[in-house]
Amino acid sequence: MKVLLVSTYDLGHQPFGLASPAAWLKQAGADVRCLDLAVEEFGEDAAVDARMVAIHVPMHTATRLAETIIRRIRELNPAAHICCFGLYAPANADWLRKLGVNSIVGGEFEGPLTGLYRRLDGGEVGSHEAVHISFDKQVFLRPDRRGLPPLDRYVRLIRSDDRRGVVGYTEASRGCKHHCRHCPVVPVYDGRFRIVQRRVVMADIRHLVAQGAEHITFGDPDFFNGPGHAVATVRELHAEFPELTYDVTIKIEHLLAHAGRLPVLKETGCLFVTTAVESVEDRILALLDKGHVRADFVQAASLCRQYGIDLSPTFIPFTPWTTIRGYVDLLATVDQLGLVDSLSPIQLAIRLLVPRGSRLRDLEEWQEHEGPFDEAALSYGWVHPDPSVEGLYATVRDIVANSEEAGIGRRAVFSAIWQAAHDALGRRAPPLTAPHHRPRPPYMSEAWYCCAEPTDHQLARLRGDSGLT
Known part of the structure; x- marks a missing residue:
């Protein structure tokens, strides 16, 4: 039986979310084809031939982009069983059903997808299946990346000397121990996390290196959810591939709790750590239940600098509780900590998304702002009570989107946002701190972000360039 696995967007990476289930499905006997619409054109023949189509929706941007693809596949192949799987599938099950999706899988998805394939192959599946969220402790297979575009068609690491790697x-774990109110992992995993066996992680890394990888991104929601597993993994990585570098995501709380492990990261080739700061206002951090305060962010930045690891912060600067003064303070803090060149500009234009199942909806402070659920945006709507904040959001988003298309550097974009924020505050913008005399931080060539709205270019590419309507 033919199976088509589809990815719409995976932050510029070759999609692990296709490669991993591909291995399981092929082992079960499926004739699998993978299609990554971030870098490939939509092929109607693949959609027409498939009995089962599984679309990966791991994040907001990918889910928004999936709408056009689902509609088109349903037009081309009315008999196909369409499944959506990933973090955003269960929360958006009703909307996906309306688009023509037959089954929804969340959590640990490889086993359920394989089970679905076997039932379809045996004629045991009806037109719709119940939402399936699995927390099984799976014994993983090495992802099968055959059939995906080569790594040189994906994101590049821009090193400090401008070399492109x-x-x-890959992923060493899934889920998360924590319950941050705004996080899309929480409604699915609810404090659970699952380990990918180290032998599987290393087998995947060997395969990636054989494909030409010079740097590895670990896509775990938090690399230090299982710090022992994490450290053992990077020690083995470095012992086998001493020239290979990597990056990880670790929350502020874990950077401080496991500060003694940071030298190991540096010694084993970690170039930078992405961390979800979200805000520098303690009140907002408490509402988000982040588990850290502003002073913790400052301390974490100092620790990473001490150990020679660049810190790449992420933010949700536009919330119902944001003020113009608070936004300016966020920019000033980034500048004072010497993180301007470490910050992807899109981080200054992120607007709070509140999908179905979000713990934010439990807060009285949120309920007074909540509007109707917007199916087009996959979020409960909200409008800031201060129109000037809405105006600043629109200005910053335009600056970031236009700068991305024009290839303008991070510091220049930050300077433009700095000026716009002070204009909104009605103050003259003071000079920014001069750049530190140290190598520019490494960063990824793909600047967009999982919790950002898709750009007009991303939407147009799927609707137009790929021949979709």
């Missing part, structure tokens, strides 16, 4: 992406 080929990047591979």
Whole structure:
């Protein structure tokens, strides 16, 4: 039986979310084809031939982009069983059903997808299946990346000396122990996390290196959810591939709790750590239940600098509780900590998304702002009570989107946002701190972000360039 696995967007990486289930499905006997619409054109023949189509929706941007693809596949192949799987599938099950999706899988998806394939092959599946969220402790297979575009068609690491390195992406764990109110992992995993066996992680890394990878991104929601597993993994990585570098995501709380492990990261080739700061206002951090305060962010930045690891912060600067003064303070803090060149500009234009199942909806402070659920945006709507904040959001988003298309550097974009924020505050913008005399931080060539709205270019590419309507 023919199975088509589809990815719409995976932050510029070769999609692990296709490669991993591909291995399981092929082992079960499926004739699998993978299609990554971030870098490939939509092929109607693949959609027409498939009995089962599984579309990966791991994040907001990918899910928004999936709408056009689902509609088109349903037009081309009315008999196909369409499944959506990933973090955003269960929360958006009703909307996906309306688009023509037959089954929804969340959590640990490889086993359920394989089970679905076997039932379809045996004629045991009806037109719709119940939402399936699995927390099984799976014994993983090495992802099968055959049939995916080569790594040189994906995101590149821009090193401090401007050399561009080929990047591979893998995962050593899934889920998260924590319950941050705004996080899309929480409604699915609810404090659970699952380990990918180290032998499987290393087998995947070997395969990625053989494909040309010079740097590995670990896509775990938090690399230090299982710090022992994490450290053992990077020690083995470095012992086998001493020239290979990598990056990880670790929350502020874990950077401080496991500060003694940071030297190991540096010694084993970690170039930078992405961390979800979200805000520098303690009140907002408490509402988000982040588990850290502003002073913790400052301390974490100092620790990473001490150990020679660049810190790449992420933010949700536009919330119902944001003020113009608070936004300016965020920019000033980034500048004072010497993180301007470490910050992807899109981080200054992120607007709070509140999908179905979000713990934010439990807060009285949120309920007074909540509007109707917007199916087009996959979020409960909200409008800031201060129109000037809405105006600043629109200005910053335009600056970031236009700068991305024009290839303008991070510091220049930050300067433009700095000026716009002070204009909104009605103050003259003071000079920014001069750049530190140290190598520019490494960063990825793909600047967009999982919790950002898709750009007009991303939407147009799927609707137009790929021949979709």
